């Protein structure tokens with residue numbers, strides 16, 4: 001039976017589900033690991049569960065030919081080289097909605113706190129000062145919230161914001177259905193210039209790296225605040241630091257950073273430390289009991305279904321085959337380069353071995369093909385070797 005390594009304090013609901021599914025060996029480690037330690041920890045593992053701090057690069061995948069699946073117990077998957085994973089025949093799963101609400105609630109809370117200048121007042125009161133003034137403190141009612149990235153989280157933030165009386169506008173690279181009274185903006189620049197609160201909800205990765213440059217920050221009103229609970233690389237942190245220290249922005253709330261500690265022993269280093277009008281949180285946008293418990297179950301279920309039946313429904317990088325109960329003696333999972341003749345050759349190999357195919361399901365995604373074949377007899381080692389040695393085969397497993 002399969003072995004799974006779960007890193008980064010994944011919720012106990014994951015191990016519980018995997019246990020119930022009969023996954024034999026579950027190793028749980030509390031932190032993220034760097035490449036070399038990671039390779040060691042994953043020796044012999046069929047699957048790994050990570051959150052946002054473990055980076056699975058092409059080099060790590062190359063060193064782990066036995067690794068069959070990756071579960072990201074979060075929304076973002078930019079910490080995994082998705083293309084390299086698919087090229088190694090490794091599907092990657094995530095939990096696309098389970099912490100959406102938690103992030104949205106944090107954004108609304110921080111918007112109110114920043115506009116009321118609570119971070120500064122909190123620090124001053126702790127220092128014994130009694131700064132009782134309304135100056136520079138505003139209600140969020142009627143203020144314009146600008147959402148950059150109007151996907152699941154952005155749209156949820158917009159709904160919650162309207163329910164406390166904010167006006168909402170958004171900018172997205174794709175055309176999106178405006179929910180409630182949200183107003184789409186033609187450009188990000190227009191949104192930055194008009195909004196009182198700007199909140200970022202784009203995915204991480206090269207396309208959004210330093211999306212918020214010094215030039216774009218300069219478009220914001222000096223009374224406006226910036227929130228980032230997406231990925232640290234999305235904001236030019238030095239430019240933001242300069243804007244805040246020079247009073248060109250009224251405040252900020254950051255949950256994600258270009259460099260984040262991998263565990264609670266490492267010091268958090270940032271130029272923004274010590275700024276009283278900035279809320280800094282340790283990447284906990286999705287860290288609520290509700291979200292983590294749901295994520296644990298959801299991703300563990302996807303991993304278990306893959307390991308037990310080859311199901312790849314909801315994989316983010318891989319051809320998707322829905323759940324099909326295994327009702328025959330043998331099931332062969334074949335990942336191959338998507339080119340002509342592969343299935344014909346494979347089926348000829350089954351026929352030559354005298355095996356009858358009971359069911360066969362094929363899906364392709366770009367350069368990768370994935371086929372599940374059920375046969376009503378045992379598969380010999382010789383046949384498995386033959387299937388594995390077909391020139392287009394990337395991976396071939398028997399379950």
Ligand SMILES: NC(=O)C1=CN([C@@H]2O[C@H](COP(=O)(O)OP(=O)(O)OC[C@H]3O[C@@H](n4cnc5c(N)ncnc54)[C@H](O)[C@@H]3O)[C@@H](O)[C@H]2O)C=CC1
Nearest residue numbers: 075076149150151152153172173201202203229230285286
């Ligand atoms: N701080 C935390 O703990 C958490 C952070 N996140 C981060 O939030 C991100 C967003 O999550 P979801 O809303 O679920 O993702 P999503 O995929 O539903 O939405 C992302 C939206 O951003 C848009 N987009 C992409 N590039 C853009 C650009 N250059 N300009 C404007 N819009 C752009 C997309 O079209 C899409 O509508 C995740 O990828 C993850 O990195 C997610 C959960 C928790």
Ligand SMILES: O=C(O)CCC(=O)C(=O)O
Nearest residue numbers: 051052074075076286287
């Ligand atoms: O909870 C985590 O570790 C990461 C949350 C996050 O950033 C995500 O879901 O993308």
